[in-house]
Amino acid sequence: MLNVAVANLSFAYDETPILAGVDMQVEAGSFVCLLGQSGCGKSTLLRLLAGLEKPSAGQIRVEGRPIAGPGLERGVVFQDYGLFPWMSASENIAIALKQKFKTLNAAERRALARERLAEVELPSASFDKFPGQLSGGMRQRCAIARAFAIDPPILLMDEPFAALDAVTRARLQELVIALWRKDARRRKTVFFVTHDVDEALTLATDIYVLGQSPGRIVHRHSFGRDKVLGRDAFRGDPGLFALRSQLIGIINEEVSAFRILDGGLAREAAE
Numbered sequence: 001m002l003n004v005a006v007a008n009l010s011f012a013y014d015e016t017p018i019l020a021g022v023d024m025q026v027e028a029g030s031f032v033c034l035l036g037q038s039g040c041g042k043s044t045l046l047r048l049l050a051g052l053e054k055p056s057a058g059q060i061r062v063e064g065r066p067i068a069g070p071g072l073e074r075g076v077v078f079q080d081y082g083l084f085p086w087m088s089a090s091e092n093i094a095i096a097l098k099q100k101f102k103t104l105n106a107a108e109r110r111a112l113a114r115e116r117l118a119e120v121e122l123p124s125a126s127f128d129k130f131p132g133q134l135s136g137g138m139r140q141r142c143a144i145a146r147a148f149a150i151d152p153p154i155l156l157m158d159e160p161f162a163a164l165d166a167v168t169r170a171r172l173q174e175l176v177i178a179l180w181r182k183d184a185r186r187r188k189t190v191f192f193v194t195h196d197v198d199e200a201l202t203l204a205t206d207i208y209v210l211g212q213s214p215g216r217i218v219h220r221h222s223f224g225r226d227k228v229l230g231r232d233a234f235r236g237d238p239g240l241f242a243l244r245s246q247l248i249g250i251i252n253e254e255v256s257a258f259r260i261l262d263g264g265l266a267r268e269a270a271e
């Protein structure tokens with residue numbers, strides 16, 4: 001279990017600032033949902049956490065140590081699955097295992113890969129199929145299996161279910177919660193990006209709302225340790241409906257502070 005501190009983080013790809021002064025103190029074992037409108041900088045923040053981009057200012061620390069590039073302690077699941085198309089589902093897992101567990105031989109890796117795929121309830125008939133032969137939901141199960149097979153203490157997920165239908169999406173949300181919950185004493189610290197308020201309410205122990213232009217934290221909500229995760233979240237806490245309206249309000253307020261200008265988005269002059 002690793003804690004993550006984002007301190008006064010700013011970032012720009014070019015002269016336009018994308019993130020400005022982002023601060024987050026994330027306790028080890030939290031399930032953080034980063035919520036915000038499209039284009040506000042969620043993926044950029046995740047890429048910085050992954051070490052794929054370097055901050056223009058500020059720092060990200062894991063257990064007090066500044067991150068310097070990608071690391072095996074931080075696993076990533078993206079919306080587009082990131083599977084190797086020329087490898088079968090089980091080969092995709094096996095190659096990830098090879099990277100992480102140097103002592104396993106090929107037969108052991110193959111066996112463990114199949115175990116991992118079974119754990120995410122992928123039908124065994126699809127273990128030897130290529131990603132292109134699998135449905136979106138199956139591919140994302142495979143990507144999740146791979147992320148959990150490497151067993152990183154920190155897991156970064158960028159809208160992993162955005163392209164899936166509602167039923168598949170709900171099932172995969174439950175799957176991720178079950179996998180996260182299983183290892184109660186060394187729970188992964190998860191950063192899960194979504195633009196869907198209900199998804200954030202379902203999954204998160206902590207919600208951070210990102211505003212836009214530049215991206216910054218405009219709201220934070222921390223649920224207590226007793227938060228019911230998953231589909232039952234709404235049943236467990238009637239107050240969640242009020243929070244839902246509040247979050248939708250905050251996001252809409254952010255959006256209405258923009259207007260279309262010359263085909264681009266520009267912030268209304270502050271009155």
Ligand SMILES: Nc1ncnc2c1ncn2[C@@H]1O[C@H](COP(=O)(O)OP(=O)(O)O)[C@@H](O)[C@H]1O
Pocket residue numbers: 013014018036037038039040041042043044045
């Ligand atoms: N490689 C890049 N070069 C320049 N600008 C980028 C690049 N990637 C993203 N952006 C810009 O950064 C902003 C935030 O993008 P992104 O982090 O993808 O937002 P989100 O994930 O919240 O939709 C957008 O305005 C986008 O156009």
Ligand SMILES: [Mg+2]
Pocket residue numbers: 042043044158159
């Ligand atoms: Mg994005």
